[in-house]
Amino acid sequence: MLCGERLGEKNMANAKEWTLKREVGEAQVWRSTLPGMWAWLLQRVSAILILLFLTLHFFLPYRRPLQFLLLLVVAFHASLGIRVLLIDLGANVKTQKFLFIVFLFLAFWGLFWVWNYLPLGDLK
Numbered sequence: 001m002l003c004g005e006r007l008g009e010k011n012m013a014n015a016k017e018w019t020l021k022r023e024v025g026e027a028q029v030w031r032s033t034l035p036g037m038w039a040w041l042l043q044r045v046s047a048i049l050i051l052l053f054l055t056l057h058f059f060l061p062y063r064r065p066l067q068f069l070l071l072l073v074v075a076f077h078a079s080l081g082i083r084v085l086l087i088d089l090g091a092n093v094k095t096q097k098f099l100f101i102v103f104l105f106l107a108f109w110g111l112f113w114v115w116n117y118l119p120l121g122d123l124k
Helices: 029-030 035-059 064-088 093-117
Strands: none
Touching: 035 064, 035 093, 064 093
């Protein structure tokens, strides 16, 4: 008995191939995407932006707009990471939209608090 047959599946050589196709141009396709998927995608994009801004920050230190963008992306990425941690620890998956909104708000609040109350170098 094969492992796949135990679950009622056929051998992979005899199985049909299924391809998921979505019409990208339709607005309904984008509206039906769940918040968890958007959070996952945005966290991956923010990770790439962190690498980009960190590299730029290394070569162009003490540039206020660059510091702000780096801090913004790090706060955004961290807030989505905390959301994932809470879901992994047992938070209800149905609350993803609520957690997504709450942690985005906390990220932006923390960003502006850090930007206004901590010394981040001279203004240029």
